[in-house]
Each structure stands twice: as structure tokens, then as C-alpha cells.
Amino acid sequence: MNEQAIIQDENEIVLDVYGITKSFSDNHVLNGIDLTVRKGEVIVILGPSGCGKSTFLRCLNCLEDPTSGEIIFDGENLADMKVDINKHRRKIGMVFQNFNLFNNKTVLKNITLAPTHIALKELRAKKIKNFFIKIGNFFRKNKKELLIIEKTKKEIIKESNDNAYALLRRIGLEDKANEYPSTLSGGQKQRVAIIRALAMNPKVMLFDEPTSALDPEMVGEVLNLIKEVADDGMTMVIVTHEMGFAREVATRVIFMDEGVIGEQGTPSEVFDNPQNPRTKQFFNAIL
Amino acid sequence: MNLAVKWQIFVSKMASEEYIILIFKGLKTTVKIAVFGLIIGIIIGTLVATVKVAPKYKLIVRILDKICAAYTAFFRGTPMVVQLLFAYYVILPLLGIKGVDAEIVGIITFGLNSGAYVSEIMRGGITSVDKGQFEAARALGLGYGTAMIKIVIPQAIKNIMPTLGNEFITLIKETSVLSFITVTDLFKAFKTIAEANRNYEYLIPYTILGLIYIVLVLIITLLVRIIEKIFAKSDRKAESPKKKAKEKVNS
Numbered sequence: 077m078n079e080q081a082i083i084q085d086e087n088e089i090v091l092d093v094y095g096i097t098k099s100f101s102d103n104h105v106l107n108g109i110d111l112t113v114r115k116g117e118v119i120v121i122l123g124p125s126g127c128g129k130s131t132f133l134r135c136l137n138c139l140e141d142p143t144s145g146e147i148i149f150d151g152e153n154l155a156d157m158k159v160d161i162n163k164h165r166r167k168i169g170m171v172f173q174n175f176n177l178f179n180n181k182t183v184l185k186n187i188t189l190a191p192t193h194i195a196l197k198e199l200r201a202k203k204i205k206n207f208f209i210k211i212g213n214f215f216r217k218n219k220k221e222l223l224i225i226e227k228t229k230k231e232i233i234k235e236s237n238d239n240a241y242a243l244l245r246r247i248g249l250e251d252k253a254n255e256y257p258s259t260l261s262g263g264q265k266q267r268v269a270i271i272r273a274l275a276m277n278p279k280v281m282l283f284d285e286p287t288s289a290l291d292p293e294m295v296g297e298v299l300n301l302i303k304e305v306a307d308d309g310m311t312m313v314i315v316t317h318e319m320g321f322a323r324e325v326a327t328r329v330i331f332m333d334e335g336v337i338g339e340q341g342t343p344s345e346v347f348d349n350p351q352n353p354r355t356k357q358f359f360n361a362i363l
Numbered sequence: 364m365n366l367a368v369k370w371q372i373f374v375s376k377m378a379s380e381e382y383i384i385l386i387f388k389g390l391k392t393t394v395k396i397a398v399f400g401l402i403i404g405i406i407i408g409t410l411v412a413t414v415k416v417a418p419k420y421k422l423i424v425r426i427l428d429k430i431c432a433a434y435t436a437f438f439r440g441t442p443m444v445v446q447l448l449f450a451y452y453v454i455l456p457l458l459g460i461k462g463v464d465a466e467i468v469g470i471i472t473f474g475l476n477s478g479a480y481v482s483e484i485m486r487g488g489i490t491s492v493d494k495g496q497f498e499a500a501r502a503l504g505l506g507y508g509t510a511m512i513k514i515v516i517p518q519a520i521k522n523i524m525p526t527l528g529n530e531f532i533t534l535i536k537e538t539s540v541l542s543f544i545t546v547t548d549l550f551k552a553f554k555t556i557a558e559a560n561r562n563y564e565y566l567i568p569y570t571i572l573g574l575i576y577i578v579l580v581l582i583i584t585l586l587v588r589i590i591e592k593i594f595a596k597s598d599r600k601a602e603s604p605k606k607k608a609k610e611k612v613n614s
């Protein structure tokens with residue numbers, strides 16, 4: 077094992093996946109996948125079309141409910157129907173092949189919608205709780221302390237907007253803040269989608285073929301942004317067909333085949349010296 | 364009787380301003396009941412459609428779904444007149460409610476009836492919105508309701524604007540059955556005029572009535588167009604080629 081891998085073994089575990097399976101009626105797409113994602117890792121998943129890469133990624137934030145298995149995130153099993161999945165999804169960013177920017181919202185609103193909504197909801201919940209504590213205190217001898225409200229509604233909205241503008245500035249699309257997504261190019265859309273996910277301060281980001289729907293001349297700008305975010309230390313799981321990018325950015329490459337992990341290792345291990353005949357076959361077919 | 368005489372009779376009737384007032388009152392009632400009916404219809408229809416498209420894991424959703432299905436089947440399966448008569452002459456006495464304005468009964472019945480149709484329209488609108496929109500909202504940690512209200516339903520409403528316009532037109536025309544429950548709508552107003560002074564002369568009043576309906580429908584059509592235009596703002600496909608070329612130079 078090389079030095080980098082050893083350092084990463086000591087890093088905290090962000091996502092721990094045990095024996096994930098997923099079937100659509102009698103189509104068994106995932107057949108038992110284990111994966112431990114540590115902080116700072118950039119895991120690239122490769123594999124032939126239809127092998128279940130998207131399905132696996134979508135299981136990680138329960139956009140698809142796994143048929144069996146466990147996904148441990150923040151000390152809870154996301155596959156358990158009882159956990160508050162919304163709370164955890166906020167910390168798992170996802171970037172889709174088709175961007176999925178909200179068509180009915182401006183670029184700025186696309187970025188601020190979720191953070192603002194969630195912060196305001198928490199504020200409301202706190203205020204309601206305080207209201208009941210106050211009523212209780214009326215009868216209590218030793219008064220209970222009120223929850224501290226750090227930010228007002230105004231401050232929450234302002235902070236969320238400022239943060240969005242800072243992110244837009246970073247990708248050079250500040251002037252598009254009040255435009256609708258339909259006026260953006262594909263590359264711009266995907267970069268906005270990436271910062272929309274970033275605005276939630278996720279612990280891990282999932283990318284499902286983020287450049288597959290792009291015109292070739294726009295692939296570069298999106299890959300560069302992903303690389304930048306990775307260099308900042310973001311933990312990532314990326315499904316992509318961009319082999320050069322995978323080699324450059326990945327700390328670990330996973331080859332998936334028929335719903336299981338066929339092979340994994342560092343980029344050089346997997347790309348230069350694949351052990352699994354199916355991996356070799358895959359590389360021969362695409363190169 | 365020739366046309367000139369008929370016209371003479373109509374004009375003499377209209378000389379009494381009470382009938383002018385009656386027409387405006389009828390027009391107001393027709394528009395009022397159709398508008399409020401549609402608003403209630405959109406609210407109910409949206410709620411029902413949301414239940415119809417919701418995943419059916421939970422028992423409560425399955426129960427609600429059955430209730431919604433029964434509701435839709437009833438209101439789409441029976442004529443509006445029957446619903447109005449039933450509400451006014453059966454349900455109200457049955458509940459022992461007295462002194463309710465027939466117009467209120469009209470609005471509620473129109474709303475319930477329209478809700479059944481709008482729920483089907485809205486369901487179509489919701490399914491026409493790209494699934495990715497909902498998934499992106501959920502992936503950001505927004506709940507089912509928030510994702511629907513903030514993202515999916517606004518886009519669905521945009522998609523179904525023309526169909527909602529048709530629903531409004533239907534409601535406007537259907538107000539003509541309100542006279543069955545003693546409401547004076549536009550139709551009732553002209554019927555009263557036609558039969559005034561025991562001088563039963565229908566041709567001119569009903570022709571004018573028909574023309575007023577046509578004008579109303581044309582106005583609604585125009586309004587829907589305008590609203591669609593406003594909505595289309597968020598849908599501007601690509602900017603002008605000139606602006607695009609400029610951007611390329613800049614970048």
C-alpha cells in the first residue's frame with residue numbers, strides 16, 4: 077500500500093456500506109456491495125452500461141430504497157425506513173447527469189432554496205419550542221432556559237444569499253444570478269448544480285456521470301470544477317466514463333460489474349494492471 | 364311577428380332599469396361562482412392529485428387514495444345539475460341547515476365538481492414534470508410536500524394552464540344550471556327578461572345571452588394567453604444568437 081492510502085485509512089469513515097442489494101421486481105441489479113468511504117477520498121466508479129452504477133449511487137442517499145443492506149452515515153442506517161432521511165440527505169450532495177436545476181427558479185434561488193428553507197424551518201421549530209418553554213416556565217420554580225436563537229429570519233436569508241453569490245463568483249456566473257436555468261449552457265448548468273450541492277456543506281458528494289449530457293467543449297469546465305472541489309478536500313463518489321479524469325482525480329477506482337464490485341484499487345493499479353478479466357475486457361472495449 | 368316587433372318588445376322591457384341591474388347582477392353571479400368554484404377546484408384538485416401521485420407505502424396514503432378515487436368518480440360521474448339539486452334540496456335539509464345562501468351552495472358545489480376535474484388535469488401536469496426536478500429537491504433534503512409545493516406543482520400548473528382555462532370556460536357555461544337552485548345567474552336574468560310582462564319573447568334576449576357567453580369565453584381565452592406569456596418568462600429557450608456569440612468572445 078502506498079503512503080496516501082495509509083493516511084486515508086486513519087481518516088474518519090464518512091459512509092459505510094454493507095451488503096447493498098437492489099432488485100426491480102426480478103431484475104437483480106445490485107448483488108451485495110460493501111464500500112467504506114473515508115474522509116477526503118475520491119472514489120471513481122467505472123463499469124459497463126447497465127451494471128448498476130447509477131442505481132448504487134442512488135441507493136447511497138436512498139433515492140432508491142435498497143432491497144437489503146446497510147448504509148451507515150452519521151451513525152445511522154439510512155436504509156432503515158425510520159431514520160429522518162431528509163436530515164441526512166442535506167449532508168449528501170448529489171449531482172445528476174441531466175443537471176436537474178429547478179426550471180421555475182432563478183439560478184440564485186436554485187442555490188438558496190434548500191439552505192434557506194431548512195434554516196427557516198429550524199428557526200420556526202425553535203421559536204415554537206421556546207413558546208412552550210415560556211408557558212412551562214410560568215409554572216416552574218426553577219426556570220428552564222430558552223433555546224438560543226442565533227440568527228433572525230433576515231440574517232438567515234442574507235447569509236444564504238451571500239453564500240450563494242460567493243459560490244457563483246467562484247465559478248464566474250455572478251451575472252447569471254437572476255436568470256432562469258433555461259438561459260444557461262449545459263456546462264454552466266452543471267456548474268451551478270455543483271455549487272447548489274456545495275451550498276449545503278455536504279460531507280460527501282455523489283456525481284452520476286456529470287459530463288455525459290454535455291457538448292464536448294463544455295466537459296472540461298465541469299471536470300475542472302469537480303477537481304477543484306476535490307482538491308479542497310471534499311469526499312466524493314463519482315460515476316464517470318472520463319478515464320483521463322478518473323486517473324487524475326481518483327484516490328480509489330472501483331470497477332463494477334453485474335451489480336458487484338469486480339475490482340478496486342488505486343488508479344494505477346486498476347488502469348495499468350487490472351487483475352479481473354472483465355476489467356481488462358472493459359478497458360479494451362472503450363480504449 | 365317580425366324581427367322589428369321583437370326588438371321593439373325587448374327595448375320596451377329594457378326601458379325599466381331594474382332589468383339592466385338584473386343583467387349585471389346575473390353577470391356578477393355567473394363570474395363570481397365560476398371564479399370561486401375554480402379557485403376551490405384548483406385547491407382541492409391539487410391536494411387530490413398530490414395524493415394520487417404519492418407513493419403508496421403508507422396505509423394512510425392508501426386510504427386517502429381510495430377516498431380521492433371515490434370523490435373523483437362521484438363528481439365526474441354525475442351531472443352538475445344533479446349535484447346542485449342534491450346539495451340544495453337533499454343535503455341541506457338532511458343536515459337541518461336553514462338560511463344558507465343558494466349562491467354559497469353553488470360555489471361549494473362548483474368547487475367540489477371542478478376539483479374532481481382539476482385533480483385529473485393536475486395529475487397529468489405533475490407527471491409531465493421531469494422526474495429529475497423532484498429528485499433534485501429530495502436529494503437536497505427537502506421533504507415530499509416541500510418538493511411538490513415549491514418545485515413540481517408550480518411547473519405542473521404552468522404546463523396545464525391552457526387546460527385550466529378550458530375548465531374555467533366550462534364552469535362559466537355551467538353556471539346556467541344554477542337557476543335550478545334559485546340563483547339568479549346570467550341565464551336566469553335573461554330568462555326573466557324574456558318572460559317579463561307575460562310577454563314571452565325569447566329570440567332577442569337569448570341571442571344576446573349567447574353573445575355575452577361568447578364574449579366571456581373570448582376574454583378568458585385572452586387572459587389565459589397573457590398568463591401563459593408571463594409564465595413563459597422562465598422558459599426562454601437560449602438567448603438571442605447575438606448575445607451568445609458575444610459571450611463566447613468574452614470567455
Ligand SMILES: Nc1ncnc2c1ncn2[C@@H]1O[C@H](COP(=O)(O)OP(=O)(O)OP(=O)(O)O)[C@@H](O)[C@H]1O
Binds near residue numbers: 100125129130
Ligand atoms: N427505476 C427502475 N425500475 C426498473 N428497473 C430499473 C430502474 N432503474 C434502473 N433499472 C435497471 O437497473 C439496471 C441498472 O441500471 P443503472 O442505471 O444503475 O445502470 P448504469 O450502470 O448506471 O448504466 P449506465 O452506464 O447506462 O448509466 C438496468 O438494467 C436498468 O434497466
Ligand SMILES: [Mg+2]
Binds near residue numbers: 129130131284285
Ligand atoms: Mg447510469
